[in-house]
Amino acid sequence: MSIYSTFGTNKELEKNGAWVEIDNHTRFLIARIGTVGCEYDKLLRVVTKPHRRAIENESISPELVTKITTETFAKTAVLNWQGVKDEEGNDIQFSKENAVKLLSDLPELADILITFARDFQNYRREQLEEDSKNFGTA
Secondary structure, three states, rough: OOOOHHHOOOHHHHOOOOOEOOOOOOOEOOOOOOOOOOHHHHHHHHHHHHHHHHHHHOOOOHHHHHHHHHHHHHHHHHEEEEEOOOOOOOOOOOOHHHHHHHHHHHHHHHHHHHHHHHHHHHHHHHHHHHHHHHOOOO
């Protein structure tokens, strides 16, 4: 096995997203974050600009960091979902606004999705083939 097959990622999959299954009925399409030029990092630079001094001085509140990170992630890396329901069991249609609200309301879910988006193994070259077999899509 080559080092490229171990660490090589599929750039299309990083940009267009990989599915993460939360349970048997719920899954999210998530773009990779933490790579040069990804939409998440671009927007994060913009929205943190007014807070640079507080960030450099380490005086920014943890709550504000979480809010900025969650909203930026929801707006850029959450690309779609299936099977997401509200507390009454009604379907929640995917939109960027609904993604921000959902991840703000459910920080543990946000943590799971952000961790997934940072893990290069979810975007490996072979992953596209595996997803196609499992979900019938490329």
